[in-house]
Amino acid sequence: MKQKKDTETNNSASNPERPLLRIPNLEYGVLDNLLGFALRRAQNTLFMDFYRATADYDISPQRFAALVLIAENKNIRQAQLAEALGLHRSGALRLVAWLSERGWVERHDDDIDARAWGVSLTQAGSTILGELTKVVQEHDFNIQRIVGDRNSQLKTDLELIAKNGLTAINVEN
Amino acid sequence: MKQKKDTETNNSASNPERPLLRIPNLEYGVLDNLLGFALRRAQNTLFMDFYRATADYDISPQRFAALVLIAENKNIRQAQLAEALGLHRSGALRLVAWLSERGWVERHDDDIDARAWGVSLTQAGSTILGELTKVVQEHDFNIQRIVGDRNSQLKTDLELIAKNGLTAINVEN
DNA sequence: TATTGTTATACTCTATAACTATA
DNA sequence: TATAGTTATAGAGTATAACAATA
Secondary structure, eight states: OOOOOOSOOOOOOOOOOOOOOOOTTOOOGGGGGOHHHHHHHHHHHHHHHHHHHTTTSOOOHHHHHHHHHHHHSTTBOHHHHHHHHTOOHHHHHHHHHHHHHTTSEEEEEOSSOTTOEEEEEOHHHHHHHHHHHHHHHHHHHHHHHHTGGGHHHHHHHHHHHHHHSOSOOOOOO | OOOOOOSOOOOOOOOOOOOOOOOTTOOOGGGGGOHHHHHHHHHHHHHHHHHHHTTTSOOOHHHHHHHHHHHHSTTBOHHHHHHHHTOOHHHHHHHHHHHHHTTSEEEEEOSSOTTOEEEEEOHHHHHHHHHHHHHHHHHHHHHHHHTGGGHHHHHHHHHHHHHHSOSOOOOOO
16 A cells, blocks of 8 residues: 655664774784775774764765755655665665655655655755755765875775675565 | 673674665766765675675674684773774673674683673684684685775775774764 | 673664555 | 555664673
8 A cells, every 4th residue: 555654753863883993902813904894994984974074964874865866866766766775665665754754855646657656855855955965075075085186096996896796696575 | 790691692693785786777966976975885795795705604794803803812801892893882792792602702800800801712713713714805805806906005095094084083981 | 980891771774574556 | 466665573783871890
């Protein structure tokens, strides 16, 4: 039964993690050779700085990404959002419901397929996204600045890994 | 009251996330400019491949890291482990309890400070860690191979970000 | 008074399974 | 029979707060 679920998602953006910094007098052994460990620590730092930068908003990287995707893709469906964000349908539902409760997005019937919603930004959502985009970009550029002119190569390499690191993972449902 | 907690932690390594891949006909807008988004996707891929590689063991990156730190640092304390892994004390307790239930680590009194445990590997833990290390390194090198001879620079840059990306984050407790 | 570890509890995220409506 | 979305529920991870023992 298709029916909007708009109430009682009382979750606030999960507070970041704690810092995951190198402790001076500790031996890290093989961890020092692992790209995975370095990636995890960089991700942790970036994550925490994201939350610092967006402290005025109850937002998360995922919520921000959802807003952008909704803004950029006219009447995107929840299932598409789920796939793009690596979520199960039920997770995408929660996310859209949360954004909807805040009045940032709205769902309307899809002309072609009566089972689906088309999700779009409201005026308020558009305003918020504008503010957020500025804040997030500034935060991200500050991080990019750390590696100087290698920032472009770094991003390219990370995208290469994202794309080519999975051989054949099956995901049901 | 210091007393070992060794029973009933019935959690198995949380199954990875779903793939977070680029969807062909979707517009990503500003997300394409963000290092954070690329980092998140690379992390997701690496994470999933870690689970694929270690599917024979009920392990996670964090559990593996804990084993290595325990092996490399004689009689490490839970609080040190917590700090090194970016966890609260209570989280480190859970982790050590889980490893202990499997007979991979053991806690003994710290000679210097009676409040603390010294955590160390058992013989069984040492064996498991040996196997795991081989598997994890192979997985990680496969990922590193994707970026060819830039793998070293990539790791360096990620460590730079991990270290310098946090200005002044306060963590209580 | 601060710190190590423990316990109990709560919250967030995400998934699974069963379901309705539509294709 | 498959797909979009919903609902209810459960599992895993992590945090907070209060506590005991020790420093």
